[in-house]
Structure formats: structure tokens, C-alpha cells
Amino acid sequence: MKKLLKNGQIVDRQNELIKSDVWIEEGKIKAIGLDFDTSGVAFDEIIDLAGALITPGLVDVHVHFREPGFTYKETIETGSKAAARGGYTTVCTMPNLDPVPDTVERFAEVQEIIERDAVVKVLQYAPITEELRSEVLVDMAGLTKAGAFAFTNDGVGVQTAGTMYLAMKEAAKYNRPIVAHTEDESLLFGGCMHQGKVSEKLGLPGIMSATESSQIARDILLAEETGVHYHVCHVSTKESVRIIRDAKRAGVHVTCEVCPHHLIMSEEDITHDHGNFKMNPPLRGTDDRQALIDGLLDGTIDCIATDHAPHGHDEKDQTMTKAPFGIVGSETAFALMYTEFVEKGIFTLAQVIDWMTVKPAELFNLKAGRITIGGPADLAVFELGTVYAIDDVDFESKSSNTPFIGKEVKGQTLLTLVDGQVAWKQGE
Structure with missing residues (x-):
């Protein structure tokens, strides 16, 4: 052909x-x-x-395809078609499913659906712990052999430092990254959006920046101790950027991603109390947004990922106190980045393509993200x-x-x- x-x-x-x-x-x-x-x-x-x-097929290291368990929100087939419509050819799917693919057998079942239904290349994450609870580690050796390229409990933070330390030690044995949704649940206090002037105006409970950044600080010290590749999901605060920048300068093997919505919007863009403004981490302050932009430009933040998180219409069409966290992003990411940053002269087109192709592929040693003869x-x-x-x-x-x-x-x-x-x- x-x-x-x-x-x-x-x-x-x-x-x-x-x-x-x-x-x-x-x-x-x-x-x-x-x-x-x-x-x-x-x-x-x-x-x-x-x-x-013409660009290399885009690479997204953070998507939710919801199958098995939540197929009314998305399936591997529809999620991969959404990715393809956005220009993505390689995506990495999170394990917050039902059942969680926390055994070799369950992981293989998801792989079978991917092989049957996906229209793009889909890599499945394995969880760090059984049932995404901060207690018992999964069989990392077995799951690595089964094809897991990395381990994450995305959707929830690993709440116990001891569990995270043991997970990092184990993952380092098999040269697999630990990919972290950083969120100290003891600091949530029922929050549903960023704690700031807009949450006060709308009368909604806020989420402190320290909920994210304090767990990143903990994990970076553990990553330094264990030597694991530690990757931070969806960085959103200026404190997180500062901590990661300092860790990189100190030689810790830490990488991170940022989402288009956190780069483009802040809490000030939340016009009213509606579930479509609810995401985790939340839209932060304008100073946080600028710190994310600066972090991309100086190399502190390594790549752009969507955190594509589909939900049913009725689930999201309600107050933020009741709606689930998350927004879709696969089909809009490139256009948003091009319009908001390339057209306005903040980023070059070459930079945006690099952050959405080469860099994420390099971070996880994926055979993707470049246009090469013979590739x-x-x-x-x-x-x-x-x-x-x-x-x-x-x-x-x-x-x-x-x-x-x-x-x-x-x-x-x-x-x-x-x-x-x-x-x-x-x-x-």
C-alpha cells in the first residue's frame, strides 16, 4: 500500500x-x-x-477511557476515536476502572479490549496499589511482564508515605515510572474548586494549593531516596512548579505534565456554579496560571497532557458540589493551544508540537512522537x-x-x- x-x-x-x-x-x-x-x-x-x-501523531500520556466499568461515559472505541479526531495517535489510559486492572488477569482483559476496539495506539497504565487504595502494592513484576509501561493511582493520591516509598523502590527495580496524582485528602475539607476569591464569591468550599504541592514535596524526597522516575500528573499551582524546579536542579529524576485547561483558564473564568468548571486539580489563580506558562518555557514542566475525563451529561449539569471532577480534552487540545498561545505569540508552533509529541514520548520511552524515515x-x-x-x-x-x-x-x-x-x- x-x-x-x-x-x-x-x-x-x-x-x-x-x-x-x-x-x-x-x-x-x-x-x-x-x-x-x-x-x-x-x-x-x-x-x-x-x-x-503535517505533524507527528500527537502523544497524550493521560487519558481516561472508562472501560470497563463506566461505559456510559466513554469506551476504548469512542475514546480512541476522540483521540484520533484531536490528532493523537498514541495515548496512555488510566486505571481508575471497575474492576481496577490490579492483577495480571484483569490487566490482560483491558488489553484485549484495546486490541479489539482501539483506532489509535493505546498503552494501559497499571495501578500502584490494589483497588487504588493506599495499602497493598500490586504485583509490579507480573504487571510489567504483562505490558504495563508505568504505574499510577490517578484519580486519587497515594495517602501513605510508607506505601509510596515501597512502591517507588519496587518500580525502580523494573525501570518503570511512578506517575502520581498528588492530592493529600486530609487537606481537602470537602472542596470542589480552587480556594480563592471566586470560591468565596460563589459560596463554594475551596481546595487549597497545598493539597497538591505538599504531596509533591513528600514524593520528591522519596523519589530522591529510591532513584525512581517520578512523574507528576496535571501540575496546577505555582508552589508545585517551584518545588519541581528545585528538585530538577538538585538532580532528582522528576518530570511533570500540564493540561491545556490549566494553561488557558483560571478561577476568574468561572462565571457561575456549574459542573463543567469542575476539574481536579481545579482551575487555580492567575499567578498559578502564569507560573505554569513560565514552567513550560524554562523546562520545569516537560509536556502537555489532556487528562481527558468524560462524564455523563446529567452528572455534570449540576452544581460543583455534586458534579464529578473532570473535563474532556482529546478533541480540543491542539486547537486550544494553537489559538491561545501560538496565535498570540506566547509559544512557537515548534514548541507546542514538541510538548505534545516528542517530549511525552521521550519521558516514557515510547516509540512515537517523531517523523522519521523508516518509522x-x-x-x-x-x-x-x-x-x-x-x-x-x-x-x-x-x-x-x-x-x-x-x-x-x-x-x-x-x-x-x-x-x-x-x-x-x-x-x-
């Missing part, structure tokens, strides 16, 4: 747009650029991109010029719980290829 993408553009490290064609053969990239000879080649398909941007034809194509409104009617996800519905953006996905095959195409 031979396929040619014609009249596209790629971005180089100097942020220059370069006209380029891409020759795909048998699922691999055979040639890139304009100087290869295609005369006499019988292509099965030639796609004219009319100047659209897999995992590609995304974006049209950068046309303004469109984010419309939940078009979502591939089962859910549409996001405060960005109706927002006008640029950077629409036209085509996503996985191993050279169409995973998503506009209009199909």
Missing part, C-alpha cells in the same frame, strides 16, 4: 514552515520533503493537503487558517463536558493516520 501526502508543510526546530510531501509505504514513512523522485510510482492514494500542517506513519494533519467554534455535536467522544463549547479556535484536524491507515478524517 503506497500513499502520498502532497503539498503539506512541516515545522522545523527553528519554527520555520517548510513545504513537504510525505511518501508512505506499508505503514512506514519512506520519504519526506520535496526532493524525492516519485516518477513511475503507482500510488494507491494521493492526498492533496493544500498547504496544511511508523503516525501522522496528524491540521488546517491552521480557518476559524471555527468548538461544537459538542461533532465530538467523537460519548461525552462533551467542557467549558470550551462554543469557543472560536483555529487548528482544525483534517486527517489522522496510524501506521499509514486513516484513523480519522474530516467529513467521514
Whole structure:
């Protein structure tokens, strides 16, 4: 099977747009650029991109696909289609499922669904502890052999320092990262949004910044003790950024991610009490938001991840005190980042692509995130010029719980290829 993408553009490290064609053969990239000879080649398909941007398939190390256990919110099939629509070709799914994939047998059952239904490449996290409780460690040796690339209790923090220490020691034996949702539950006090002037105005219980940052500080010291690769999920506070920056300078193997919604919005964007503004961690203060932007620019924050967290409409269409935490993000992430940061000159296009492809792949040693001769034809194509409104009617996800519905953006996905095959195409 031979396929040619014609009249596209790629971005180089100097942020220059370069006209380029891409020759795909048998699922691999055979040639890139304009100087290869295609005369006499019988292509099965030639796609004219009319100047659209070609990037490596995006990589998301933090998504929730809800299967098994919560398939009314999302399934591996619909979640992977949502990822493909957003330009993602490799995603990593969290283990807060029912049942939790905390044994080799349960983990294998999820893997079987992935192999059967996923339209993009899906890697499954294994949990740190049984049933996501802060007590008994899982069989990390067995789960590593079964294909677990990393361990996380995302959705809840590991509450016991001793448990986290033992988990880090065990994970280090098998060269597997510990990926942490950092949240000290003893500091929650029933909070549902950031503790600040907006929570006071709306009369809602707040979540302190220290709920996140204090557990990061604990874990970094444990990571230094054990030598494990410690990765922090969805960093949201200026204190967290400061602690991680200091730890990196001290030589601790700590990495972290940030979500588009925390980069773009703050508590001041919460206009009223509605579940679509409720996420964990919450939208923080404007100074926190600026610290996240600065952290990306200085390398403290390593990559961008969506924390795609679908919920049912009725669950989210209520007060924040009752709605579950989380918003969807797979289908909107690139367009939001391009519109809010590249168009405004805050980040370059090359930087955004790097944070959404190369960097997350490098952190977890994934075979993804680059366009290379002989490598897999995992590609995304974006049209950068046309303004469109984010419309939940078009979502591939089962859910549409996001405060960005109706927002006008640029950077629409036209085509996503996985191993050279169409995973998503506009209009199909």
C-alpha cells in the first residue's frame, strides 16, 4: 500500500514552515520533503493537503477511557476515536476502572479490549496499589511482564508515605515510572474548586494549593531516596512548579505534565456554579496560571497532557458540589493551544508540537512522537487558517463536558493516520 501526502508543510526546530510531501509505504514513512523522485510510482492514494500542517501523531500520556466499568461515559472505541479526531495517535489510559486492572488477569482483559476496539495506539497504565487504595502494592513484576509501561493511582493520591516509598523502590527495580496524582485528602475539607476569591464569591468550599504541592514535596524526597522516575500528573499551582524546579536542579529524576485547561483558564473564568468548571486539580489563580506558562518555557514542566475525563451529561449539569471532577480534552487540545498561545505569540508552533509529541514520548520511552524515515506513519494533519467554534455535536467522544463549547479556535484536524491507515478524517 503506497500513499502520498502532497503539498503539506512541516515545522522545523527553528519554527520555520517548510513545504513537504510525505511518501508512505506499508505503514512506514519512506520519504519526506520535496526532493524525492516519485516518477513511475503507482500510488494507491494521493492526498492533496493544500498547504496544511503535517505533524507527528500527537502523544497524550493521560487519558481516561472508562472501560470497563463506566461505559456510559466513554469506551476504548469512542475514546480512541476522540483521540484520533484531536490528532493523537498514541495515548496512555488510566486505571481508575471497575474492576481496577490490579492483577495480571484483569490487566490482560483491558488489553484485549484495546486490541479489539482501539483506532489509535493505546498503552494501559497499571495501578500502584490494589483497588487504588493506599495499602497493598500490586504485583509490579507480573504487571510489567504483562505490558504495563508505568504505574499510577490517578484519580486519587497515594495517602501513605510508607506505601509510596515501597512502591517507588519496587518500580525502580523494573525501570518503570511512578506517575502520581498528588492530592493529600486530609487537606481537602470537602472542596470542589480552587480556594480563592471566586470560591468565596460563589459560596463554594475551596481546595487549597497545598493539597497538591505538599504531596509533591513528600514524593520528591522519596523519589530522591529510591532513584525512581517520578512523574507528576496535571501540575496546577505555582508552589508545585517551584518545588519541581528545585528538585530538577538538585538532580532528582522528576518530570511533570500540564493540561491545556490549566494553561488557558483560571478561577476568574468561572462565571457561575456549574459542573463543567469542575476539574481536579481545579482551575487555580492567575499567578498559578502564569507560573505554569513560565514552567513550560524554562523546562520545569516537560509536556502537555489532556487528562481527558468524560462524564455523563446529567452528572455534570449540576452544581460543583455534586458534579464529578473532570473535563474532556482529546478533541480540543491542539486547537486550544494553537489559538491561545501560538496565535498570540506566547509559544512557537515548534514548541507546542514538541510538548505534545516528542517530549511525552521521550519521558516514557515510547516509540512515537517523531517523523522519521523508516518509522511508523503516525501522522496528524491540521488546517491552521480557518476559524471555527468548538461544537459538542461533532465530538467523537460519548461525552462533551467542557467549558470550551462554543469557543472560536483555529487548528482544525483534517486527517489522522496510524501506521499509514486513516484513523480519522474530516467529513467521514
